[in-house]
Amino acid sequence: xxxxxxxxxxSERMGRVKGADTKPEMVVRRLVHAMGYRxxxxxxxxxxxxxxxxxxxxKVIFVHGCFWHRHPGCKLARxxxxxxxxxxxxxxxxxxxxxxxQGTLGRMGWRVLVIWECEIGxxxxxxxxxxxxxxxxERETQTA
Numbered sequence: 001x002x003x004x005x006x007x008x009x010x011s012e013r014m015g016r017v018k019g020a021d022t023k024p025e026m027v028v029r030r031l032v033h034a035m036g037y038r039x040x041x042x043x044x045x046x047x048x049x050x051x052x053x054x055x056x057x058x059k060v061i062f063v064h065g066c067f068w069h070r071h072p073g074c075k076l077a078r079x080x081x082x083x084x085x086x087x088x089x090x091x092x093x094x095x096x097x098x099x100x101x102q103g104t105l106g107r108m109g110w111r112v113l114v115i116w117e118c119e120i121g122x123x124x125x126x127x128x129x130x131x132x133x134x135x136x137x138e139r140e141t142q143t144a
Contacts, residue, residue, distance in 0.1 A: 024117045025051050025063040031127055032061075037134060046110070048101030059111045059134060062098070066117045070095040074118050 032039060032052060040053040043060075050060035066076035070091055080087045102112045113133045120126060 022063070022065065024065065024115075024120050027120045027123075028052065028061065028063050028115055028126070028130075031123060032130060035127060035131065047104040047108075048098065050105075050112075054134065057111075057134060058109055059113070060105060061113045061115060061130070061133075062102075063115050063120075064098070064117065067091075068094055069098055069116075071116045071118065074116065076118055 029039075029041075029052060037054070040055060042049045042051065043053045043055075046053065046060065048062065051063045052061040054060070064071065066074045067078070068091070071077045079091070098114075102114075105112050111133070113130070115126065115129075
C-alpha cells in the first residue's frame with residue numbers, strides 16, 4: 001500500500017507527535033493531583049524519564065500510548081499497513097526499550113505502574129489502581 005501523504009506531509013504529521021504532556025498523560029496527572037498526591041515530571045536521571053515520579057515513595061508511573069508502546073492485545077496497537085520494514089522494528093524497539101527501562105528501575109528499587117492510553121476512560125477504576133499502587137495519601141500538614 002502506498003502512503004497517501006507526500007514525504008513532507010508525512011514528516012510534518014509525525015513531527016506533531018508529542019513525547020510529553022500528551023492528552024492521556026494530562027488526564028492521569030489531573031486525576032493524581034485531585035487525589036491529593038504531589039509529584040515530579042519526566043525525571044531525566046531515571047531510566048525512561050518516567051511521566052510521573054514520587055521520589056519519597058520510590059514509585060513511578062508511565063502513561064503509554066497503545067500504538068507507540070505496543071499494548072498487548074489492544075486494538076489501538078495495530079501495525080500500519082505500509083512500510084512494515086520501518087514500523088515493525090521501530091515499534092518493537094520501543095517495546096523492548098520500555099521493558100529494559102522498567103527492569104532497570106526495578107533493580108534500582110523503584111516500583112513501576114504502567115497506565116495504557118485505552119485505560120483512562122474509566123476514571124473510577126483508574127483512581128483505584130493508582131491509589132492501590134501508591135498505598136495511601138501523602139498528607140501535608142497545615143499550620144494555623
